Amino acid sequence: MKSVIIGGIENEQLNFDYTMEELANLANADNMEVVGEIRQNIEKPVSATYFGKGKVEEIREQAIALDAEALIVNDELLPTQIRNLEEETGLDIIDRTALILDIFASRAHTKVAKLQVKIAQLQYQLPRIRTASINKMDQQTAGGNTGGGFTNRGTGETQIELNRRTIQKQISALRKELKEVQRDTATQRKKRQKSDLKSVALVGYTNAGKSTTMNNILDYLEINDSKRVFEKDMLFATLDTYVRKITLPDKKAFILSDTVGFVSKLPHQLVEAFKSTLLEAAEADLLIQVVDISDPNYRQMIQTTEDTLRDIGVDNIPMIYAFNKADKANIPYPTLESNQFTYCAKDQKSITMLLDLLHKELFKDYQTKKFLIPFNQGKYIDILNQQANIKETEYQNDGTLITADVSPKLKQQLASFIVDEDK
Incomplete structure (x- = not known):
């Protein structure tokens, strides 16, 4: 060490x-x-x-x-x-x-993260190659070159320009490779948007407990262990955006993403490099800012997070302030006051209350409607079973009468089957 x-x-x-x-x-x-x-x-x-x-x-x-x-x-x-x-x-x-x-x-493990970090490193090196080039040139010419200072300076400047062009070419090549790798991610994101799934992004300071929160939601809902996110009590344990589909007991579902953590004075090269990774936050319906309430500097951490989000163009998205590690801070939990949720990510009652809060916030535009589906239109019954919370099913002479909670999009899709007076 x-x-x-x-x-x-x-x-x-x-x-x-x-x-x-x-x-x-x-x-x-x-x-x-x-x-x-x-x-x-x-x-x-x-x-x-x-x-x-x-x-x-x-x-x-x-x-x-x-x-x-x-x-x-x-x-x-x-x-x-x-x-x-x-x-x-x-x-x-x-x-x-x-x-x-x-x-x-x-900390970079995936190809996307490695490419992003490498680009940021090269951008940092670009204005600093003069020192390295001159030092190398001095070593190469020390004691053996009698051509005078002017000749040395000209040689150095030529080498500096060559080094600069080399780094710029590397950055261009890496950006091209990164764009190709991210194409699949962008396609997946577009598919999710078309599916009418709500999106929630966990944002916040590094090591605040975002990954622990996600993992305990997955555990609570008994979602496959292979979907767990890497977590460790260390800075920047997670550099990639991890995206998981969360299906609640009433079949309402949403996308939950765990994003890279922030730190004060995050280098602009990294902010720029990770903008594409943070698109999950930029396009979310709801942000959960996870804050380590046990850290005496948590207010500065909140400010750092919000400043960074603003830098990458994330603004005007509803936010819940989730004050984690309340057990370490010796304050009561779980509690909810307005948009401020105090909890412990490893506590089951906290996770239950958090999921209830997300349910309330994400699905407040859902409505309970009755649909009369003719027997020869069974595919729509399948759609309701897959995408809606079925409250009651009744078989009638002219079809199946289903009472269900539906999203505005699904309500519009099945509008011709609604039997309520106000469609």
């Missing part, structure tokens, strides 16, 4: 204490041990080294004393800042963006 120091400039960031605590958690998630912390209170970062001269020396001394191998900075650094800090401290310099990208790369 790598020993690291974390550091940042307080004046430069909102909720600095919270983001530093989060940075330590991110470091731990990437198998690194935080052994020290550096803070500086200056008006703005120093252009050459981010930290001031005295603070850079303090970092170097603290690293020696604590036997630290790297410094993780709570910001996205310029290439020159990384290079200069490395030279002056002798440490590996990792900025916040690089750390999150590395975590995502280690």
